[in-house]
Structure formats: structure tokens, C-alpha cells
Amino acid sequence: MPEVINAQKPKKDRILCVSHKEDLDGISSAALIKQAFGGDTTLVDYPGMMDALAKIKADERIKTLFICDVGLSQKNQDEFVELLTYLRKNKVKITYIDHHDLDNKIIKRLEKTKVKIIHDINECTTVQVYDAFKSKLDDHAQFVAACAAITDYMEDRPKGAKLLQIFDRQFALISATVLTFNIVGHQKDSDYLLYLVDELAESKYTHEIPNTFEFAQLQVAKLASIISKVKESTKKMKNLAYMEVLDSGASGAVNFVLGLSGKDVGVAYKERVEQGIYAVSIRGSKACKLHLGKIVNPLATSLGGSGGGHDKACGAVIPKDKMKKFLKEFNAKL
Numbered sequence: 001m002p003e004v005i006n007a008q009k010p011k012k013d014r015i016l017c018v019s020h021k022e023d024l025d026g027i028s029s030a031a032l033i034k035q036a037f038g039g040d041t042t043l044v045d046y047p048g049m050m051d052a053l054a055k056i057k058a059d060e061r062i063k064t065l066f067i068c069d070v071g072l073s074q075k076n077q078d079e080f081v082e083l084l085t086y087l088r089k090n091k092v093k094i095t096y097i098d099h100h101d102l103d104n105k106i107i108k109r110l111e112k113t114k115v116k117i118i119h120d121i122n123e124c125t126t127v128q129v130y131d132a133f134k135s136k137l138d139d140h141a142q143f144v145a146a147c148a149a150i151t152d153y154m155e156d157r158p159k160g161a162k163l164l165q166i167f168d169r170q171f172a173l174i175s176a177t178v179l180t181f182n183i184v185g186h187q188k189d190s191d192y193l194l195y196l197v198d199e200l201a202e203s204k205y206t207h208e209i210p211n212t213f214e215f216a217q218l219q220v221a222k223l224a225s226i227i228s229k230v231k232e233s234t235k236k237m238k239n240l241a242y243m244e245v246l247d248s249g250a251s252g253a254v255n256f257v258l259g260l261s262g263k264d265v266g267v268a269y270k271e272r273v274e275q276g277i278y279a280v281s282i283r284g285s286k287a288c289k290l291h292l293g294k295i296v297n298p299l300a301t302s303l304g305g306s307g308g309g310h311d312k313a314c315g316a317v318i319p320k321d322k323m324k325k326f327l328k329e330f331n332a333k334l
Ligand SMILES: [Mn+2]
Pocket: 025, 026, 069, 099, 124, 125, 152
């Protein structure tokens, strides 16, 4: 008698890291996870992160999932918990590593489903990845983590500072900065960003990755031209300065909007025509004592968008027709 063979279940053997694609902390986190565990990488930005996670839900081969350096907002946190709960029921091992402000209730709910959470708002994600998995990493991972701390303005924190101390400060600064320009300038080139993840996972220094310094030089020249545009187009409200960016990215202009305006809060936003939204970047000066991420999160949600982040650096996605209202209400809350 021939045996009845059940429809074969897909083999559960896939290791996947979902990480933030927009800065060195996200790229470096993915690189260290790759060095420690192998597997594949999916890089996401904030507007695309939930769609990317929804795709994972359908992939029955995933055995182990790492999620790095993507903060949650009021808009997506419940959906995030539901998705991870579903994956946990399917026996996916999940580790969530991050340093953005995170609702305590969400932490409790994730812990209840036995998602492993590594979360410290005082150290960048890569430093936390290094700290958690250093037994599986080579010495070069310390350099990658120190560079990530620099880009996230967190090289003065206890663990970040200790890692940076190992290296010559100027060497780490130029390596981190050149990499950052390459990441920012390749946001539409996913293959290149994944290539950077591979190169860092293989313990390459920035200057050993071909053309990184040449590319950074081009980006620096672009930034210099943004300065004059910011001077022409920045508008001021009582508590903030803002500018609509037309040709570069919003995050490239926002520090100039803040610095050149003399205000304590700077806002730069760029339209994403296909999605009917504005991608908004927000920065606070040293004198700004408010937690901007905590203000922007509920405000953006109330306008049908989403947002959040750190105290002095955060972002939002705002529906196109609500941008004026966002600026007005944000100014009122400051
Ligand atoms: Mn980060």
C-alpha cells in the first residue's frame, strides 16, 4: 500500500533581520546581526515598515526574526504587536532591538508573547546589538558600533563612549560620516544599501569599500548648495522655522533650517507625490527642552499620519492636505 504523503510543509530555516535603512545605525545593526547569525536582510523606512512586516507574516519559512532600529508610533504599535503575536504563534523566534521611545504597555504585551526585547533609549541600536551578541562578533564590530553611535549623536553614552575610546576619534568620525553620506545618497538604491550591510558584516572599513569617499564628496557639494536654498525659503513661526524641500531630501535640509533660523525647532518636509503625503524631518536645538518625538507622535496620529522618535530628532508622515494644520498645531504645542 502506498503511503499517504501529506502536502509537504515548507522547511522552517530562514533567519531574517528587518532593519532601518535611512541611517548608519540601522545599516550597522543589520551588518552585526548578519555577522553573528547569517541570514537575510530586509531594509525598511518608516512609511514602508508595516508593509514589509506584513510580507513576513506570509513567509512560513522564517524561523528567526530580528527587528532593529525601527521605533513604533501610536499609529502602528497595536498592529505591530498583533503581527508579532501571530508570528510567535507560528513559533518564530523574535528579537526586537531598539532605542526609540516605546510605550510601556507595548513592552509588556510583547514580553507576554515572549518576544525578546532589548531596549535602551540611552544607547544606539548597534551598540546594543554589539553588547548582546559580542561573543559571536569579531573585534571590528566594535568599530562599526562606535561609528553608528556617532551618527545617532550617542557616542557620549556609557557604552558608546567606551567603544569610541578604543579608536582614534578622527578616524572614527570620518569613517562614520562618509558612510552616512553614502547611505543618505543611496536611499533609492536598495541593492547598494544591502551591499553596504554585507561589506560591514565582512569587517570592511569605510575606505576599503570602493568609491565611498568620492561619493561623499559629491554629496557634500550638494549640501553646500542646499544652504543657500534654505536661506531663501525658510519661513518662521513663533516657536519654529520650517521649509518645504523640493529637490533634496528633507533630512538633509532640516539641520540647516534649524541652525540658520536661530529658532529652537526646525522642520523640513518633502512631498511624496505617489503617496499623497509629506515626509517630515524635525530637529531641536540644544536649548530645546521638550521631547519633540513625544509631541509629534500623537499630533501626527490625530491628523491621520504617524510620527515620533527622539527628543531632539524625530520625523512624521503627514497627509498632504494636513501639512499647514500640522505646522500650526505643532507651533502651538511648543
Ligand atoms: Mn538609531
